[in-house]
Structure formats: C-alpha cells, structure tokens
Amino acid sequence: EIVLTQSPGTLSLSPGERATLSCRASQSVSYSYLAWYQQKPGQAPRLLIYGASSRATGIPDRFSGSGSGTDFTLTISRLEPEDFAVYYCQQYGSSPPLTFGGGTKVEIK
C-alpha cells in the first residue's frame, strides 16, 4: 500500500498569497498517477489536477501541479476567497488499495 503524507496540515494565508502544498508518497507513484482534490465544508471533493500536472476541466490556471516519483506539489499562485478549503492528494497508479493523503487545510490568516 502506498502511504501519502501531506504537509503542512494547515496553511494560514491571506487572499492574494501563494500556497504551496506538499504530498509525499512512501514509494514511487507509477506514471505520476497522482491527483489533487479540493473539498469545501459540506461539499463533495472536486478534481483539480490529475497525472500530477494536468488541470481538470474548468479549473483556473492559478492551480498547478508538479512532481514525480515520490514528491508532488500543488501550487495556488494567488489565493482567491473561494480557494480556502481542504486539499487532498490521491494516487491511482498502483494495485488496490487506492490511497488518499490526510489533507491540507488552507485557511484565511
């Protein structure tokens, strides 16, 4: 099983600032099959990034993903008020189980 560790647990930033979220895997993620999801309170998760760096349909270009192997990053270039949420990474490149990271909460400073 691939364990995903996200850091930091909470990120306190102001609108307009840059957010950098980390996701580290316990072993290499095949084909960079790593996704990022955003979840707001009371809502279902929403796909932001897949394949480590490809934006999903309709996702603004202030969201970008990078990385390969065991280290991945989600960057939000300039935080908008609607970006304050919890972000999860997920790997889908291995045999079962699929795994998620524990999440990073981006909160308003």
Added chain:
Amino acid sequence: QVQLVESGGGVVQPGGSLSLSCAASRFTFSNYGMHWVRQAPGKGLEWVAFIRYDGNNKFYVDSVKGRFTISRDNSKNTMYLQMNSLRPEDTAVYYCAKTSGEWFAPFDFWGQGTLVIVSS
C-alpha cells in the same frame, strides 16, 4: 453535466445491514468504472470499493472485505453498495465517484454523499 445521486443512508445498529444506491445520469454509465469513497465525521477520505464498467472486476479496502459488496446494474444506470455486519467505525458519509476511465484513472465526478451512522 454528469449527475450522481446517492441514497439509502441512515442510522443502523452495529451488526446491521444497509444498502446504498448511486443513480447516474448525463453520461454513458456502462462505459466507466465507479468507486465508493467514505469520509468519517471530521476525517479524511478513504477509498472503499471499485467496480469495473461491466461489473466483472471488483476491489475492496481490506477493512470491508467480506462485509461489503459492490455491484451495478447498467440497464438502470445505478451502482450499489450492500453493507453487512456494520461497525461503528463504518460511520461516514459515503460518496460514489465516477472514474475518467477504469482503475488507473482519477475520479472526475462525485455525488453529494449519503450519511451512514452505525450506533446503538
């Protein structure tokens, strides 16, 4: 826009059973693998089960193997999760999610979830 609507959640006693449904619309359901994912109150996401587009391959997280059964009826555009021998630790919001392909694919659409509470 893809629509996924879960139903069947509720309160059940430990050891009891519950059946969840996920009604899909606005896409060709029979072409895509589907997942169940759960989220305990205040916790993160946990993958539960997967079913291939034709129902012929199924995978489960270890903690539900032998207790939960995933299935689908492509003629009804519906996926199911039969949950038996429920435990308090199964308490969670259960989401159904569509893949953009099959197993090696991200979850491109999610339902709004249905809450399952296992408590005496």
